[in-house]
Amino acid sequence: MPVLSDYSDGTPEIAFCLLNPDGGTAASRGADTAFYSASTIKLAVLLAVLQAVDRGELSLEMRFPARDTFSSAVPDGGEFGFPGDEADPGMPAAGTEMSLAAVLDRMITVSSNAATNMAVDLVGFDAVNRTLAGAGAASSYMQRYIGDLAALEAGLTHQVTAADLARTMYALISGKALGPESTEFALGLLARQEFAWIAAGLAPDTVQGSKSGWVTGISHDVAFFAPAGTLLQAPLERAWVLAICTRGYEADAGQEVLAAVAGLAAAVAGSEFSAVVPAG
Template sequence: MPAEPASAPPTPPADPASASSAASADARPAMPVVDAGAAPLIAWALVDPDGTVLAEHESARPFYAASTIKLHVLLAALRAVDAGNVELDATVPATRTFGGVDGSAFTLAGDHLDPTHPADGTPIPVRELLVRMIDRSSNEATNAVIDLVGLDAVEAVIEALGLRATRVERRIGDASALARGLTNETCAADLAETMRRIVRREAGVPAGPCSKAGLVAGGPKPPGGRQAPAREPGPGLLSPASTGLALDALRAQQMRVILDVLPEGLDAGSKSGEVDGFRHDVAFIGDPRSADLRCIAVMTSGIALAAADDAIRRTARELLGNLAD
């Protein structure tokens, strides 16, 4: 593995069309947008199998998380499976309608919809919901899984990981929750650590990127983040079977960004996220059991989608060195 790059990948120039002052209520209900005129931002974190930071830039800066929160929902669900509280082969009826924080129902529409999701009322196995949530980023599947395990279980995963800038406070598309200031956010360091802990199962897991970056008890609090005690080594979060399910879903990713810069045949998987003005991707690269494993997260805001994807790929190429194509 090459040493940390001598110079950081440059922040892309501002694009006049990149920052959106408003999102169409019909196309993207209940999603934050980047303020008009906001400066473009990019942040990244690259870690090794032990959580040692190999490269980082603004890695503790919180961003709106978009679909990257689905990694935390996946972990919460698989921990419930391992505890015997959820059965992978159990079925739930497919739906696009969910309960809002104000007690009223809301129905996903427009860009929130997964066109491949089964028709309402169709029995769908929990296992399939988990895969759909990751490989095609289904919002219907995500909200259904949150209904199964609860937001408190997702918060428990965030606490177990020791994440400092991550909050998952609402279901996707819940306008009433957004109006109350509830949000979903994370940072590049937290995403890299989350991916590492999903794919790397071992008897003792050292503290990850946030603590290595100085964000320990008594240290500086990231803007908008929460102070948390330093993490101690602990057991892997998932059983081998649950780890395998997660790896298979990540490897089957249909929305590829970082994966596009990797040579064919290299073991890798990812989870991206995108709403108006925000684009992120987090990936594992290499055999999760080996010392060559790398986990990388790149987050952007205020950059048009195509330009953001270019910036993420360019950053990944430079940080990954000879692991990239």
């Protein structure tokens, strides 16, 4: 059944963008269609924070207190947190010091919302949006904290397109977004991301990393993938980038769509990436 939510009008939709190792578009469908970003926006947050590290404004070793509540982006929005299964059980208690490296790890590998808001606090929304613009993601933006429902009701949101997600990932793997050390750190986090739905459509030995995102009626993923044995360093040679956005599907169906489109992308990229090799 089609899914209606704050982020989905109930009309099933699939968009994707596949970039070849030179950054050119190998295949696409609806790649400039706007979607609610869900947690894929965390890729831009990661790059914005690491760009600040590269400029010497932050360091991965710096420590600051963990938080579980945040102030809304709208003046009368009050404080908000993450109840129930929206909370990250792996985050330390509020007030416990964490390194910036640990915060970014939680943000990417398990998609921690609290860790994301802590990271955004360090650089601000303008920095995240400048990072997107610098990657060529002209139609994407972040206007509020994750989980800020008061800001959502006021019309503030996060937006991406499949093309913009692909461009942002390509800026990372090509070494254009970050210095070498920050690039390797980011690639390592993405490779350990625990909700890698594009990977389900690729050969098991494919070197890959991704940032997925989901809410009711929305399932997205953006990934890089490279031949087995490729080292996670920039520039990531022979790596392809695939971004897929879906709207209007139940969670399981959306994830199946992501894996199916990934399988087709693998066939375009070459037999070494295909999860199922045809007989004969």
